[in-house]
Amino acid sequence: MFRKIKQSFNDFTSQMTSSKISKSPKRGITILLTILFALGLYIFMFPPLNLHSRDTWIFVLIIFTFFNIIAGKKFPYIKIRFMVLIGLVILFGVLNLTSIELFTAKKYANVIKIQDGDFAEDIKELPIDKIPTLDRDSSEKVGSRKMGELLDLVSQFNIDNMYTQINYKDKPVRVTPLEYNGLLKYLFNFSKGLPGYMTIDIVNGQTDLVQLEEGIKYSKDDLLFRNIYLYTRLKYPFEIFNNMEFEIDEQGVPYWIIPTYKNTVGFFGALDVKNVITVNAVTGETARYPVEEVPTWIDRVYNADRVIRQLDWYGKYQLGYFNSIFAQKQVLQTTEGYNYLALDDDIYMYTGFTSVAGDESNVGFILSNLRTKETKFYPISSAKEVSAMESAQGAVQEKRYKSTFPLLLNIKQKPTYFLSLKDDAGLIKQYAFVDAQDYQKVSVGNTVEEAYERHTGTIIEDDGFDDTTQFEELNGVIDSIENVVINGNTHYYFTLEGREDIFVSSIQLSEKLPFLRAGDTVQFKYAKTSINKVISFGDTQ
Numbered sequence: 001m002f003r004k005i006k007q008s009f010n011d012f013t014s015q016m017t018s019s020k021i022s023k024s025p026k027r028g029i030t031i032l033l034t035i036l037f038a039l040g041l042y043i044f045m046f047p048p049l050n051l052h053s054r055d056t057w058i059f060v061l062i063i064f065t066f067f068n069i070i071a072g073k074k075f076p077y078i079k080i081r082f083m084v085l086i087g088l089v090i091l092f093g094v095l096n097l098t099s100i101e102l103f104t105a106k107k108y109a110n111v112i113k114i115q116d117g118d119f120a121e122d123i124k125e126l127p128i129d130k131i132p133t134l135d136r137d138s139s140e141k142v143g144s145r146k147m148g149e150l151l152d153l154v155s156q157f158n159i160d161n162m163y164t165q166i167n168y169k170d171k172p173v174r175v176t177p178l179e180y181n182g183l184l185k186y187l188f189n190f191s192k193g194l195p196g197y198m199t200i201d202i203v204n205g206q207t208d209l210v211q212l213e214e215g216i217k218y219s220k221d222d223l224l225f226r227n228i229y230l231y232t233r234l235k236y237p238f239e240i241f242n243n244m245e246f247e248i249d250e251q252g253v254p255y256w257i258i259p260t261y262k263n264t265v266g267f268f269g270a271l272d273v274k275n276v277i278t279v280n281a282v283t284g285e286t287a288r289y290p291v292e293e294v295p296t297w298i299d300r301v302y303n304a305d306r307v308i309r310q311l312d313w314y315g316k317y318q319l320g321y322f323n324s325i326f327a328q329k330q331v332l333q334t335t336e337g338y339n340y341l342a343l344d345d346d347i348y349m350y351t352g353f354t355s356v357a358g359d360e361s362n363v364g365f366i367l368s369n370l371r372t373k374e375t376k377f378y379p380i381s382s383a384k385e386v387s388a389m390e391s392a393q394g395a396v397q398e399k400r401y402k403s404t405f406p407l408l409l410n411i412k413q414k415p416t417y418f419l420s421l422k423d424d425a426g427l428i429k430q431y432a433f434v435d436a437q438d439y440q441k442v443s444v445g446n447t448v449e450e451a452y453e454r455h456t457g458t459i460i461e462d463d464g465f466d467d468t469t470q471f472e473e474l475n476g477v478i479d480s481i482e483n484v485v486i487n488g489n490t491h492y493y494f495t496l497e498g499r500e501d502i503f504v505s506s507i508q509l510s511e512k513l514p515f516l517r518a519g520d521t522v523q524f525k526y527a528k529t530s531i532n533k534v535i536s537f538g539d540t541q
């Protein structure tokens with residue numbers, strides 16, 4: 001049977017290349033239409049020429065189907081062509097079976113490696129003036145406002161909606177290129193390219209349009225061979241890629257960062273980063289790096305959504321596929337969102353890990369380095385991010401502010417959520433710190449500093465203090481100490497041996513307060529008023 005099929009295929013090939021076929025106008029038109037269709041489909045899909053890409057198979061199947069439809073009886077061996085098409089579809093289906101999670105759950109669980117981390121050691125406490133306050137939506141608003149001020153550019157260009165968060169000169173910023181304001185504006189400005197890109201400092205909101213001496217010639221908005229997708233695909237036809245980030249190096253030169261992928265489970269499954277392609281957005285110069293040798297100025301090698309998917313595989317399939325559906329023992333999942341944290345000149349993705357049972361708490365935190373994919377788990381029981389958001393909104397419920405997704409911070413060696421509170425217009429009005437382990441403890445302020453001081457207990461409330469108020473430092477031995485709850489916050493009243501004064505301190509000043517006993521030595525600073533309010537603690541013994 002196979003000999004007959006082979007002979008029929010040879011006869012078919014022979015006829016296709018015969019003088020009769022080549023002279024047939026109808027068959028020539030069919031071949032030409034198929035070639036044109038294939039070129040158009042290639043530009044539309046940008047598929048890699050790689051058998052481990054589903055897009056490649058779909059691309060081939062569509063072209064072969066198109067050819068068979070328009071060829072009809074113009075070409076011989078219709079049945080063989082149909083059998084080949086069916087065979088390709090069946091083979092495609094079989095290869096997909098090698099990657100489904102039902103058969104390969106354990107492999108999916110091991111796509112990402114997770115280590116246990118030390119929260120206090122790994123996550124350093126940020127200075128107040130380094131805490132990011134603008135989320136993506138707020139960055140878009142300030143970017144649009146800045147663009148509206150540039151009258152010479154706003155009619156010709158828009159702002160691309162990428163807003164990639166990176167570290168630039170030790171500061172967390174979002175960067176995004178400009179884009180052409182329609183086809184006509186593209187034709188008018190094609191020769192010069194896009195004039196530059198926007199940077200937004202997400203700590204203080206400073207927004208700058210960086211105008212380049214030579215414009216950006218390679219972008220998502222360009223057409224044909226300057227379109228960044230087609231340009232990169234033609235240079236690297238065999239690489240699998242489907243997402244890219246816009247970044248700038250430490251000299252402010254714009255680049256497209258394009259991770260390429262390899263499958264790690266079965267024939268198609270669990271794509272993970274293999275190489276990284278960089279494209280200079282001005283000159284088009286390209287370079288390809290193995291993932292282990294990526295330059296340190298690049299922050300966004302791993303896509304956050306892909307990392308989230310890998311974390312979910314890890315949480316679901318540690319004990320196999322059927323356990324994830326039925327018994328669900330030790331099955332975890334990521335929480336409803338994620339955020340970014342800048343640490344040691346890298347960008348980390350933060351998310352929570354929670355039980356699939358759907359309770360209101362996290363079993364711990366996940367931090368994943370988006371340049372190296374080094375991922376750590378911090379087994380700290382805490383409130384879900386959504387619960388923290390609701391708690392912060394509840395603290396100012398009369399104002400009906402909406403909370404941003406929280407950012408995880410280390411505040412006084414404790415995991416703490418930081419959130420911005422916005423009005424209906426999307427403008428930030430207040431800031432909040434929420435204790436991640438006790439989300440009912442919320443501190444709100446009109447500035448980050450005020451909210452921080454309230455949260456740490458270092459703020460001096462309006463107790464009649466003025467410029468004449470005196471502050472004093474003391475060392476002494478505790479004679480007696482008691483705690484009282486006032487407005488939901490624990491305060492400690494204590495006296496010292498040899499003194500009649502009574503001192504009061506909020507528990508937020510020191511995590512050691514609950515363990516202090518009579519006879520312990522304390523060092524502190526307080527305001528000398530009718531109520532001697534402690535404002536800071538030193539070493540205690």
